[in-house]
Amino acid sequence: MSHGWGYAATNGPDKWGENFPIANGPRQSPIDIVPGETAFDAALKALTLKYDPSTSIDILNNGHSVQVTFADDTDSSTLTGGPISGKYRLKQFHFHWGASDDKGSEHTVAGTKYPAELHLVHWNTKYPSFGDAASQGDGLAVVGVFLEIGADNPQLQKLLDAFDGIKAKSTQTSFANYDPSTLLPGCLDYWTYDGSLTTPPLLESVTWIVCKESISVSPAQMGKFRSLLFSGDGEAPCCMMDNYRPPQPLKGRKVRASFK
Numbered sequence: 193m194s195h196g197w198g199y200a201a202t203n204g205p206d207k208w209g210e211n212f213p214i215a216n217g218p219r220q221s222p223i224d225i226v227p228g229e230t231a232f233d234a235a236l237k238a239l240t241l242k243y244d245p246s247t248s249i250d251i252l253n254n255g256h257s258v259q260v261t262f263a264d265d266t267d268s269s270t271l272t273g274g275p276i277s278g279k280y281r282l283k284q285f286h287f288h289w290g291a292s293d294d295k296g297s298e299h300t301v302a303g304t305k306y307p308a309e310l311h312l313v314h315w316n317t318k319y320p321s322f323g324d325a326a327s328q329g330d331g332l333a334v335v336g337v338f339l340e341i342g343a344d345n346p347q348l349q350k351l352l353d354a355f356d357g358i359k360a361k362s363t364q365t366s367f368a369n370y371d372p373s374t375l376l377p378g379c380l381d382y383w384t385y386d387g388s389l390t391t392p393p394l395l396e397s398v399t400w401i402v403c404k405e406s407i408s409v410s411p412a413q414m415g416k417f418r419s420l421l422f423s424g425d426g427e428a429p430c431c432m433m434d435n436y437r438p439p440q441p442l443k444g445r446k447v448r449a450s451f452k
């Protein structure tokens with residue numbers, strides 16, 4: 193498409209297949225997770241997430257989401273265990289959310305949409321870099337956490353307080369000493385399946401690990417997410433919201449559960 197991909201009618205998920213034909217591939221994400229159709233797998237290990245807050249670098253509005261980027265030149269912040277083998281390094285985390293509290297998540301649970309979804313993106317250290325890993329079937333592992341309307345979340349508030357400096361596309365500010373483990377739910381039971389990036393280039397390189405338990409977000413905090421802009425400085429302001437891809441066909445894939 194003459195303009196980049198986005199979430200509008202002219203360049204949104206229904207149009208991505210024009211430039212990224214893998215959009216109709218066999219292992220696309222997100223999906224609707226139907227608990228009654230998942231299979232408990234006793235062989236699945238517990239997740240081990242070891243994050244070093246000193247590896248957080250900056251917070252960025254990339255025009256599609258808000259992202260916190262981490263130093264990934266050492267094994268300081270890693271994911272091990274769970275459905276994966278080996279060690280994966282944390283590269284970044286970001287969110288997807290809706291224009292109203294009744295939608296916004298990418299994965300859904302028996303058709304239920306949550307107001308937002310957190311993605312913690314990790315890459316397999318058997319490959320030299322994130323970019324190399326992103327093109328490999330076992331290259332990436334993304335931990336998804338649903339945000340559910342409830343009490344104000346103080347850990348989330350630290351992020352939201354940085355939004356005033358990154359309202360417009362392609363703006364970023366330093367964001368040091370942030371511990372992403374403070375965004376994880378207390379229980380790390382999860383569903384897992386083989387999938388893809390949920391934005392272009394939609395590469396089919398992601399082992400998805402979706403937490404059963406959500407974390408809270410208040411309606412006011414959701415409003416703060418919606419105050420970010422898709423648009424750049426000097427452009428007509430366009431609020432960043434509904435930056436989620438809807439569920440994709442399962443195409444015979446099995447979803448496993450780490451819990452009964």
Ligand SMILES: CCCCCOc1ccc(S(N)(=O)=O)cc1
Pocket residue numbers: 311313323326334388389390391392393
């Ligand atoms: C090879 C360059 C890829 C740049 C894009 O990286 C992404 C895109 C989507 C996701 S998500 N929503 O599936 O977690 C994670 C990372």
Ligand SMILES: [Zn+2]
Pocket residue numbers: 286287288311390
């Ligand atoms: Zn994402």
